[in-house]
Amino acid sequence: MGCISPLGNDLASTWAAALEGRSGASLITHYDTSKSEVRFACEVKGFVPEDYINKKDVRRMDRFIQLGLAASLQAIENSKLGDDVNKNRVGVLLSSGIGGLPGIEETCSDMLQGKRISPFFIPSTIANLLSGQVSLLKGYRGPNQCIVSACSSSAHSVGEGARMIARGEADVIIAGGAEAAICRLGIDGFAAMKALSTRNEAPEKASRPFDKGRDGFVMGEGAAVLVLESLQHAQARGATIYAEVAGYGANADAYHLTAPTPDGEGAAGCMELALHDAEIKPEDIGYVNMHGTSTPVGDVAETKSLHRVFGDHAHKMAISSTKSMTGHLLGASGALEAIFSIMACRESKIPPTINLDDQDEGCFLNYTPHRMVKREATYALSNSFGFGGTNASLIFKKL
Numbered sequence: 165m166g167c168i169s170p171l172g173n174d175l176a177s178t179w180a181a182a183l184e185g186r187s188g189a190s191l192i193t194h195y196d197t198s199k200s201e202v203r204f205a206c207e208v209k210g211f212v213p214e215d216y217i218n219k220k221d222v223r224r225m226d227r228f229i230q231l232g233l234a235a236s237l238q239a240i241e242n243s244k245l246g247d248d249v250n251k252n253r254v255g256v257l258l259s260s261g262i263g264g265l266p267g268i269e270e271t272c273s274d275m276l277q278g279k280r281i282s283p284f285f286i287p288s289t290i291a292n293l294l295s296g297q298v299s300l301l302k303g304y305r306g307p308n309q310c311i312v313s314a315c316s317s318s319a320h321s322v323g324e325g326a327r328m329i330a331r332g333e334a335d336v337i338i339a340g341g342a343e344a345a346i347c348r349l350g351i352d353g354f355a356a357m358k359a360l361s362t363r364n365e366a367p368e369k370a371s372r373p374f375d376k377g378r379d380g381f382v383m384g385e386g387a388a389v390l391v392l393e394s395l396q397h398a399q400a401r402g403a404t405i406y407a408e409v410a411g412y413g414a415n416a417d418a419y420h421l422t423a424p425t426p427d428g429e430g431a432a433g434c435m436e437l438a439l440h441d442a443e444i445k446p447e448d449i450g451y452v453n454m455h456g457t458s459t460p461v462g463d464v465a466e467t468k469s470l471h472r473v474f475g476d477h478a479h480k481m482a483i484s485s486t487k488s489m490t491g492h493l494l495g496a497s498g499a500l501e502a503i504f505s506i507m508a509c510r511e512s513k514i515p516p517t518i519n520l521d522d523q524d525e526g527c528f529l530n531y532t533p534h535r536m537v538k539r540e541a542t543y544a545l546s547n548s549f550g551f552g553g554t555n556a557s558l559i560f561k562k563l
Contacts, residue, residue, distance in 0.1 A: 167238070200348060245391060261341075334369060422555075426464075450543055
């Protein structure tokens with residue numbers, strides 16, 4: 165596994181910060197926000213793309229590709245997947261919900277000023293070029309795809325990547341996603357929808373899932389990548405196995421362009437599909453990493469969906485929303501939260517939901533407020549839901 169996040173530029177620092185309950189939110193430094201309603205986000209800090217990519221190529225890649233390529237190289241190194249692997253059997257399935265929005269914004273501005281459009285504009289901004297760049301760099305000739313499904317994108321990539329392996333289409337899939345949409349077009353666009361928090365005076369307090377004072381999500385950026393592998397292939401090369409992808413569900417709300425089904429029916433159905441795929445009972449789930457974006461409607465609907473699926477057990481499970489710390493990484497959030505879920509099982513440590521000071525009556529479960537707790541969990545469930553009513557649920561098993 166590998167990640168570049170608002171909490172740290174590798175897996176170890178990101179996980180440590182999550183357990184500490186640290187917020188990644190701060191005032192935006194990527195551009196001048198003086199004309200914007202929202203002036204903060206969860207930026208990746210101190211990332212040097214040249215640590216992973218040569219300087220010439222960096223200029224030809226939008227930031228989401230830079231972040232995603234770095235996280236991919238971390239994951240590949242962490243997995244000790246060497247060049248002796250059969251590269252015809254290694255695929256890449258890396259996603260982005262939006263792609264190169266900063267590059268699009270900059271190029272549009274240049275064009276309106278009469279400047280020349282770079283020949284690298286298109287290949288630096290389209291969403292599938294992250295998968296393409298990893299494939300080119302490592303010589304992986306297996307399936308090479310990019311699922312774009314809004315905020316469910318990288319969760320779908322992990323689930324579909326596991327299914328590719330199960331179907332025998334590959335031995336290894338590099339799966340996950342990256343997002344870097346913290347630019348004026350991205351922030352002001354979501355702000356125009358009234359989707360973002362406007363707590364400019366206290367950014368670190370703005371992402372507050374399940375709290376009465378929540379007023380929208382906080383934009384985040386980053387990348388998270390997992391190396392998925394068939395058990396036989398992993399054992400044959402003596403790989404370290406973090407967890408098993410035990411179950412995957414995907415469905416649609418078919419209700420509203422941006423809002424979830426109020427009673428949680430769509431999300432509940434998705435989780436039930438994942439439980440059926442894993443061939444386990446609801447009571448087997450020990451931890452849930454909720455989608456939990458800190459929006460007034462979404463948090464209540466997801467809470468209802470958990471109660472529909474788990475009944476009384478919903479009050480006994482460990483639950484949290486790590487978006488309270490990382491913000492919402494859009495298309496990259498599912499893969500990052502998959503990593504958090506795996507680490508929670510592996511280390512028996514549940515990351516907290518920070519900023520939960522005054523719990524909303526409609527959010528009636530135990531969301532691990534403020535501090536990490538130690539707790540065993542054999543199975544963890546991670547939810548990701550996106551605009552257009554697209555849903556994904558992943559279940560991981562501790563090994």
